Amino acid sequence: FGANGTKMFVAGDNNEHIYSYNLSTAYDLASATYNQNYDVAIRDGEPRGVTFNGDGTKMFVAGDQNRSIESYNLSTAYDLGSAGYNQSFYIGEDGSPLGTTFNGDGTKMFVVGDNSGSVYSYNLSTAYDIGSASYNQSFGVSGQDSTPAGVTFGANGTKMFVAGDNNEHIYSYNLSTAYDLASATAFGYCVQRRRQQDVCGRIYERQRLQLRFVDGV
Numbered sequence: 515f516g517a518n519g520t521k522m523f524v525a526g527d528n529n530e531h532i533y534s535y536n537l538s539t540a541y542d543l544a545s546a547t548y549n550q551n552y553d554v555a556i557r558d559g560e561p562r563g564v565t566f567n568g569d570g571t572k573m574f575v576a577g578d579q580n581r582s583i584e585s586y587n588l589s590t591a592y593d594l595g596s597a598g599y600n601q602s603f604y605i606g607e608d609g610s611p612l613g614t615t616f617n618g619d620g621t622k623m624f625v626v627g628d629n630s631g632s633v634y635s636y637n638l639s640t641a642y643d644i645g646s647a648s649y650n651q652s653f654g655v656s657g658q659d660s661t662p663a664g665v666t667f668g669a670n671g672t673k674m675f676v677a678g679d680n681n682e683h684i685y686s687y688n689l690s691t692a693y694d695l696a697s698a699t700a701f702g703y704c705v706q707r708r709r710q711q712d713v714c715g716r717i718y719e720r721q722r723l724q725l726r727f728v729d730g731v
Contacts, residue, residue, distance in 0.1 A: 515541065516570055516592045522546055525564040525575060530555035532564050532575065534594050552594040557584045557602065563613035563664060566592065567620055567642040573597060574644070576614045576625065581605050583614050583625065585644050603644040607634050607652065613664040616642065617671055617693045623647055624693075626665040626676065631656030633665050633676065635695050653695035658685045667693065674698060 515522050519540030524533045531551040539545040554561050558577025565574050570591030575584045582602040590596040605611045608627025615624050620641030625634045632652045639646040655662050659678025666675050671692030676685045691697040 516566070517568065521549070521592050523564050523566075523573075525561040527560045527562055527578065530559050530561060532561065532573070532594060534592070550594050552586075552597050554584065557599060558582065562611070565613075565615050567616070568618075572600070572642050574614055574616075576611045577602075578610050578612060581609055581611060583611065583623070583644055585642075601645050603636075603647050605634070607649060608632065612662070613677075615666050617667070618669075622650070622693050624665055624667075624695075626662045628661040628663060628679065630654070631660050631662060633662070633674070633695060635693070651695050653687075653698050655685065655687075658700060659683065673701075 520537050522535040522537060524535070526533060531553050533551045534549040535546040536549045537543070537545045554575055558575065558580045560578035561575045562578045563576035566572060571588050573586040573588060575586070577584055580602070582604050584602045585600040586597045587600045588596045605625055605627065607630070608625070609629040611625045611627050613626045616622060621638050623636045623638060623644065625636070627634060632654045634652045635650040636647040637650050638644065655676050659676070659681045661679040662676050663679040664677035667673065672689045674687040674689060676687070678685055686701045687698045688701045689697045
């Protein structure tokens, strides 16, 4: 989602596009209407997750095909029509990165990979600049789900949520130190999916402390 919940973004690995939708009521999917799309096929044929920096001027796409996070600059915030390719960061720790997110100030990037069933963290010396990223640590979640497909955090970084594709659950973890995977402990599962067979995306709505989902990516 965009910062105020009036724009939703979906990564589609079938058509290799990122899709945007306008929401007339913030975070209300019933109010969503299709807006536009952006073709990322030239960079990765299997986009599996999408997120933005704090002001919507950078978009990040998790690419399963090339094992990379791709960044794009947007001259107009959250406007896919203004997007242009910036750079990529190869995920050597896992052969199948399916989702990515950042901490609040953009100095930590998190990637979930289903090959090893782990969440990986990277330090960025320049905020939201994936060219400055270096590997930090990992946290295994295969004990809860062997094919994690998405990751996000609560507002203060002391709760992490992981979408599990295999068991169709959302799992929560407590972090005694904000955004520090070494301090994470399993807390429980908070959502069980029954209507859909594939969990490939998730968004944490910080203002309302709810979980939102995107199907079909």
